[in-house]
Amino acid sequence: MVVFSKNPVYSVLYLIITFFTIAGHYILLDAQFLAVVHVIVYAGAIMVLFLYVIMLLNLNRESEPHKSNILKFAAVICAGLLLVVLVGSLKGTEAIVQQSGKAGIGYVKTLGEVMFKEFLLPFEITSILLLAAMVGAVMLGKSEKTNDTI
Numbered sequence: 001m002v003v004f005s006k007n008p009v010y011s012v013l014y015l016i017i018t019f020f021t022i023a024g025h026y027i028l029l030d031a032q033f034l035a036v037v038h039v040i041v042y043a044g045a046i047m048v049l050f051l052y053v054i055m056l057l058n059l060n061r062e063s064e065p066h067k068s069n070i071l072k073f074a075a076v077i078c079a080g081l082l083l084v085v086l087v088g089s090l091k092g093t094e095a096i097v098q099q100s101g102k103a104g105i106g107y108v109k110t111l112g113e114v115m116f117k118e119f120l121l122p123f124e125i126t127s128i129l130l131l132a133a134m135v136g137a138v139m140l141g142k143s144e145k146t147n148d149t150i
Contacts, residue, residue, distance in 0.1 A: 012051050
């Protein structure tokens with residue numbers, strides 16, 4: 001319904017429902033912490049921002065530019081390549097899941113140990129990228145002051 005809904009506000013609301021179902025899957029996988037964080041971050045903060053932006057844009061069908069067939073074809077090719085990459089990345093994960101077992105999955109302590117022992121460098125690089133994005137957003141949103149005196 002997110003993709004096929006004609007009203008963008010309804011699409012965002014359907015996406016919120018989808019995020020709640022993903023959180024339900026996290027609970028079924030015994031990852032309660034991830035479920036709560038998923039609901040707070042995605043369904044709470046990001047989707048409210050999406051709704052706010054959509055309401056500010058005031059999308060009208062008449063003013064929307066029509067997409068060319070070449071652009072649609074390129075989008076289909078990109079989506080297909082993304083599917084190939086996802087299938088390729090998930091191909092070997094079954095053996096890893098069977099090897100690790102289910103002991104400690106979903107606990108905050110286990111998640112923290114894995115995050116700060118095995119994935120410390122990517123975690124820190126991500127935090128630096130987020131900091132740079134915040135600084136960039138502030139710089140773009142900041143209005144320039146003119147030196148005109150009256």
